[in-house]
Amino acid sequence: MTIYLTIAVIILIFVVIFQISKASEYVSTLKGDEVSRKQNNKINGFLMVVFLVLGLFGVWYCNHVLFDKTLLAHDSASVEGARVDSMLWVTLAVTGIVFIGTQIVLFWFAFKYQEKENRKVFYFPHSNALEVLWTVVPAIALTVLVVIGLRNWFLFTGAPPQNAMQVEVTGKQFGWIFRYPGKDGAFGKKYYKNIDAATNTIGLLWDDQLTHDDVVTEQTMYVVKGKPVKLIIGSRDVIHDVGLSQFRLKMDAVPGIPTTMWFTPKYTTAEMKEITGNPNFVYEISCDQMCGNGHYSMKGIIEVVSQEDFDLWMAKQKPYYLNAFPEKDPSNAPAADSAKTVKPAVPKM
Amino acid sequence: MSNEAVLHAHSGAHDGHEDHSHEHHEQSFISKYVFSQDHKMIAKQFLITGMVWAVLGGLMSVLFRLQLGYPDANFPWLETILGKWAKGGHITPEAYYALVTTHGTVLVFFVLTAGLSGTFANFLIPLQIGARDMASPFMNMLSYWFFFAASIVMLSSIFVETGPFSGGWTAYPPLSALGDASPGSKSGMDLWIVSMALFVVSSLLGGLNYIATILNMRTKGMSMTRLPLTIWALFFTAVLGVLSFPVLFSGFILLIFDRNFGTSFYLSDIFINGVGALPNEGGSAILYQHLFWFLGHPEVYIILLPAMGMVSEILSVNSRKPIFGYMAMIGSLFAIAILAFLVWAHHMFVTGLNPLLGSVFVLLTLLIAVPSAIKVFNWLTTLWRGNIRFTPGMLFAIGFVSLFISGGLTGIWLGNSALDIHLHDTYFVIAHFHIVMGVASMFGMFAGIYHWFPKMYGKFMNNTLAYIHFWVTIAGAYMIFWPMHYEGLAGMPRRYYDYSIWESFKQFQGLNQFISLVAMVVFAVQFLFLFNFFYSIFKGRKVTTQNPWESNTLEWTAPINPGHGNWPGEIPEVYRWAYDYGKDGVDFIPQTTPVGADESVEH
Numbered sequence: 001m002t003i004y005l006t007i008a009v010i011i012l013i014f015v016v017i018f019q020i021s022k023a024s025e026y027v028s029t030l031k032g033d034e035v036s037r038k039q040n041n042k043i044n045g046f047l048m049v050v051f052l053v054l055g056l057f058g059v060w061y062c063n064h065v066l067f068d069k070t071l072l073a074h075d076s077a078s079v080e081g082a083r084v085d086s087m088l089w090v091t092l093a094v095t096g097i098v099f100i101g102t103q104i105v106l107f108w109f110a111f112k113y114q115e116k117e118n119r120k121v122f123y124f125p126h127s128n129a130l131e132v133l134w135t136v137v138p139a140i141a142l143t144v145l146v147v148i149g150l151r152n153w154f155l156f157t158g159a160p161p162q163n164a165m166q167v168e169v170t171g172k173q174f175g176w177i178f179r180y181p182g183k184d185g186a187f188g189k190k191y192y193k194n195i196d197a198a199t200n201t202i203g204l205l206w207d208d209q210l211t212h213d214d215v216v217t218e219q220t221m222y223v224v225k226g227k228p229v230k231l232i233i234g235s236r237d238v239i240h241d242v243g244l245s246q247f248r249l250k251m252d253a254v255p256g257i258p259t260t261m262w263f264t265p266k267y268t269t270a271e272m273k274e275i276t277g278n279p280n281f282v283y284e285i286s287c288d289q290m291c292g293n294g295h296y297s298m299k300g301i302i303e304v305v306s307q308e309d310f311d312l313w314m315a316k317q318k319p320y321y322l323n324a325f326p327e328k329d330p331s332n333a334p335a336a337d338s339a340k341t342v343k344p345a346v347p348k349m
Numbered sequence: 350m351s352n353e354a355v356l357h358a359h360s361g362a363h364d365g366h367e368d369h370s371h372e373h374h375e376q377s378f379i380s381k382y383v384f385s386q387d388h389k390m391i392a393k394q395f396l397i398t399g400m401v402w403a404v405l406g407g408l409m410s411v412l413f414r415l416q417l418g419y420p421d422a423n424f425p426w427l428e429t430i431l432g433k434w435a436k437g438g439h440i441t442p443e444a445y446y447a448l449v450t451t452h453g454t455v456l457v458f459f460v461l462t463a464g465l466s467g468t469f470a471n472f473l474i475p476l477q478i479g480a481r482d483m484a485s486p487f488m489n490m491l492s493y494w495f496f497f498a499a500s501i502v503m504l505s506s507i508f509v510e511t512g513p514f515s516g517g518w519t520a521y522p523p524l525s526a527l528g529d530a531s532p533g534s535k536s537g538m539d540l541w542i543v544s545m546a547l548f549v550v551s552s553l554l555g556g557l558n559y560i561a562t563i564l565n566m567r568t569k570g571m572s573m574t575r576l577p578l579t580i581w582a583l584f585f586t587a588v589l590g591v592l593s594f595p596v597l598f599s600g601f602i603l604l605i606f607d608r609n610f611g612t613s614f615y616l617s618d619i620f621i622n623g624v625g626a627l628p629n630e631g632g633s634a635i636l637y638q639h640l641f642w643f644l645g646h647p648e649v650y651i652i653l654l655p656a657m658g659m660v661s662e663i664l665s666v667n668s669r670k671p672i673f674g675y676m677a678m679i680g681s682l683f684a685i686a687i688l689a690f691l692v693w694a695h696h697m698f699v700t701g702l703n704p705l706l707g708s709v710f711v712l713l714t715l716l717i718a719v720p721s722a723i724k725v726f727n728w729l730t731t732l733w734r735g736n737i738r739f740t741p742g743m744l745f746a747i748g749f750v751s752l753f754i755s756g757g758l759t760g761i762w763l764g765n766s767a768l769d770i771h772l773h774d775t776y777f778v779i780a781h782f783h784i785v786m787g788v789a790s791m792f793g794m795f796a797g798i799y800h801w802f803p804k805m806y807g808k809f810m811n812n813t814l815a816y817i818h819f820w821v822t823i824a825g826a827y828m829i830f831w832p833m834h835y836e837g838l839a840g841m842p843r844r845y846y847d848y849s850i851w852e853s854f855k856q857f858q859g860l861n862q863f864i865s866l867v868a869m870v871v872f873a874v875q876f877l878f879l880f881n882f883f884y885s886i887f888k889g890r891k892v893t894t895q896n897p898w899e900s901n902t903l904e905w906t907a908p909i910n911p912g913h914g915n916w917p918g919e920i921p922e923v924y925r926w927a928y929d930y931g932k933d934g935v936d937f938i939p940q941t942t943p944v945g946a947d948e949s950v951e952h
Contacts, residue, residue: 003426010873017877021813025890028812037738040812044739047820048747055827066835069856084771091768095758102725102754109732110747113668114739121931122734125671130730131723138722142715145765150708152767157704173530173622192618193626203620233701236620238524239634241699241774245840245853248771252700254634255523256617259701284853288774288842290517292524292531293442296845 038115045114052107056100071245074275077283077304079264081248083152090148094141156249160262164228167221170202171233171240171253174294176285177201178221182213182319187232195236199324202236206321216320220301221285223265224310230262240298243288246272250288265304272304376913384494386486387913391493392472393805396798398493398500399464400879406455407872413448416440418865420847420858434512442846446515447507447533449844453518454541455503456787458548461652463496465794466590469655470559470583472801476904477577479568479921481914484561488554495551499544506540514541517844519645522615522637526607529621538608542601549594549601556594559587568903570923574679575940577902577927578672581679582658585686586651592690593647600640607632635700642693649786650689654682656793657724657753660746662927663800664728666900667743668735669936671928674727681720688717698766699773707766714764721757725750736931740898741815742800748823749792755827756785759834774844777837780830788826795819798882803897807910808889814881818874825871829864836860901927901939 028036067073076082113119168179168187179202181187188211194203201218204211223229233242235253242261243250251261273281285300305313322329385391412431415424416439423438434444471489475482483489506513515533516524520541528535563584567576603614607629615637616629665672672678694702694710728750737743759781762768772778795818802810841854848854848861896905903923907915921941929938933949 014876014880017817018814018880021811021817021881024813025811029890040816041737041739044744044816045737051820051824058827059831062832062835066832066860069860070835070838071840072838081771084768087765087768088762088771091762091765095761099754099758102729103751105729106732106747106750106754109729110737110739113732113735114737116736119736120934121668121670121736123671123931123933124673124730124734125928126674126677130726131674131677134722134726135719139719142718142761145761146712146715149711149765149767153708153711153770154704156767156770157707172620192620195620195626197622236618237622238527238530238619239521243774243840243842245771245775250699250770250773254701255619256630257633257635257701278852280852282852284851286840286842286851286853290446290521290524290844293446293515293533293846295446296442296847297850299850 041115045111048107048110048114052104052111055103055107071248075266076246076248077265077267077272078244078247078249079266080156081246081263082266083155084248087148087152091145094145156261160230161228161264164230164262165224166230166232167223168202168232168234169221169242169253170236171242171287171291171298172201172236173238173292174287174298175219176221176242176298176300177236178217178300179320180215180217180314180317181210182215184210184213186210188212188214192236200320204320204324206324212321213319214321215314215317216323217317219299220303222303222305222310222313224307225265225268225271225304227307228262228264230260233259233261238291239289240287240291241289243286244283244302245286246283252289268304268306269302384490386482386490388471388475388483388486388489389805389911389913391489392468394493395463395467395471395496398497399460399468400882402455402459402500403464404875404879406452406460407875409448409452409455411869411872412440413445413452414865414868416445416846418862420849443512443515443532445846446517446844447513447537450515450517450533451503451507451513454514454545457518457648457652458545459496459500459503461787461790461794462552462590462648463548465790465797466583466586466651466655467493467496467555468794469579469659469797469801470555470587472805473579473904474559474562474583475566476804476907476911476915477580477902478563478566478571479903479916479923480562480566481916481920483558484566485558488558492551492555492558495547495554499547499551502540502544502547506537506544509536509540511535511537513537519638519641520604521641522604522607522634523619526604526615527619527621527627528608529624542605542608546598546601549598552590552594556587556590559583560591563587568920568923571903571940574676575923575926577658578661578675578678578682579655579658581682582654582661585682586654589647589651589654589686589689593644593651596640597644600637600644603640604637635697635702638697638700639693642696643690645696646693647689649782650685652786652790653793654685656749656790656796657682659793659797659800660749661728661731662902663742663746663796664731664750665928665930666800666898667738667740667746668732669738669930670731670735671930671932672727673730673733674723675926675928677723678727681723684720685717688713688720692717692764695764695766695769698769711764711766715761717764718757718761721753725754725757740799741810741812741819742796744816744819745792745796745799748819749789749796751823752784752789752792752826755831756781756783756789760785771840772837774842775837776833776841776843779843780833780837783833784826784830788830792823795822795878800898801904802882802885803892803909804904804907806886806889807892808885809892809897810881810885810889814877818878818881821874822871825867825874828867829871832860832864896939899937901929901937903940906939906941 076085166181170177188208189205190203191205192203194200233251233253235255240253241250242253247263249261249263251259273279283302287295287298326332425438427435428438434441511532514537524530525534525538563580606612607615613629613632615634616632619627661672661678692710692714695714698707763772763781799815836857892909895909906921923940924943925940927940
């Protein structure tokens, strides 16, 4: 019922606006087109200034209300992200000045040079000096921004520091799988045709000894505060994207083509709860590349912890190999057996 | 009754002009209104089809904004309209993604490419260069009908059982290549590709025609540097389209092969839940993105350049001043057209692109800001010390400049890869491209429609309605898209159906509701425009003088309602550039006026 009522009201408003508009057209025809045109001109010229003032107020008000809800309200959670932030502020300063200046000039000119009796326009078809000025000045400003940008870019996409830990991230519809290299510090080989949805989610090749101590987890990734972490990113089906907004970075997960990204977490999750004043704070991995109907729910969690906590957590993790072959698990086997299988035999493929 | 009499009291005497236009052939209804080869009628066909799509595309955005603004509410009437796509009055994720995808595809290609450059290239090129019609009127007609066919196929995809394509307007594989990965990638995607292929054909037929016409069919005296800037802009637009659409087409062909014939151009190492590992190996999903964005980025300028050209013309006419820096305007259009082909990979900074390659694209991308800055400052200087008439067209032209500045400046953020790595695929991007290319080009289109409506239909549109339309739309557009920058600065990703499960993004629920409300109001106000448009065709105030805006360009020397062939007698000859406004104290000197002996010699 209310829906019909709403439609009726909207149509009524339209009819009223239309009647007023039509009436004003008759009036203007009676008054003479020239007279009414000039009246309209004055009204619109005045509205130009009104729009400018209200617009600039709106820009301020919008910032006033929304700034605290953005990431800029507190520090970046990664060392590298701080550089993104500082670059962002420089870019904001440059573009902000241009924005305010040109908008004021635009609407002010529109108001000031509205049609007046007896105004003689200034025939001004070109001026080389002016045109050179506004070619060169933007070019210089942009060069500065490009230099700052590329220095950061090569840092972000360059090699991570030597002491970086490695985590492999695999996207799938609609969740994340993480792999740690285990005690040997190296990832074993994998091949997608080996994937088994239950026991081998990323298709590890058990022939390769290096896979045997790899640790695989889902949904939550643990990393260490202050220790650079290099993510080796891939996808098992369509393109996803590892979006780390608090760390100010993101990188696509492309099937068949591994990508990498590294960063240095600055605050543990617990510290970040205090910094943001949000007791429910978590570092979230958002999928930032359209990947299907569950795209919006493709969430992962990053726990940033101290080295001790990380070691404790890692000690509790079982190699994925034992998940695939529970019979090899020393904790499942009789005590006598476990002594023999220090080094598990390679199973048949 | 008497109102109409008042309205048209002044007009009767001049109707004599119309008589000339009917002089040559008698036309049947079909050949005049349906399979017409008259460039003016084809322009109107493009315009009205574009309007239909704009309403549909806008309605889709209202529907998905409803979901974003009110994720927990139920609207039973939605189920009445959408059936299983809104079970219980709640839009499903499938429907949401289909709406987002179709909204993007339709607005970018059907409204802002076909509806904008299709309309104004067809309408203005022959009239402003002094030609009787396009180089090939028949190809021109085919161009429209291929577009129409594309429209029908796209429309039909909405009604297939598995739904229309839902993987985003960019249609990245593997998602778009694998029906098992998403129901929208089943037959909906087949129809999407067919529709887009037809659309590419339409664009090529049109574009080749525009180029041939501009280069070969200018009237006597109309040298390239006397052309109005609209024509220059439409020329570069056509060149961009002709050089880039075939690349998109090749990308689609490979996609069709991957979808239907078992090839692996884009596919490798894929395991689909419930299906298992696919046999495809060795393809590159990134290859498609290169092919797509090789069109995709020029496409942005295909959308924007016609608006720039029309805005340049309208600003100059209504400031009663020459456009400032005519040659610099052409030069910057040229620079933008060249750079448009050299920046496509800035859409791919986070795909794992080689960082060195990325840095080259950063440099070239930010270079575009230079010609853009030249254009903005030239427009501002055109207003300076003018004598401005705020016609509806002029208001939208000023609005265009404002929006182009606002949206263009955020391009400097996103073009810098080290910032893009943070802001990519967030609402910041949505805000950026909607302002700079969506709304700004829409404003260029409105400016063009209001300005040339008298030439199209021999009637004026209602000014009061137009003023309301303008002020509500510009205020609304800023209220919708400005706050989205802040959502982007919080890292809020695009294309999410629901943010309530996200600790990082759910704080914007109130804002999303506000944006949705404004979007609905702005959408509603567009009906004022539509009503004004169609009402004025039949009942508008009649145009009584040949040149109502006191403009210099050739279209205003044609009769008020020009027939097929445009000028009843000889085609007028041109003696000067199009921008002699206020020269030597004379308000305006049409291009057809010979240069006087005592005239000062500039241009």
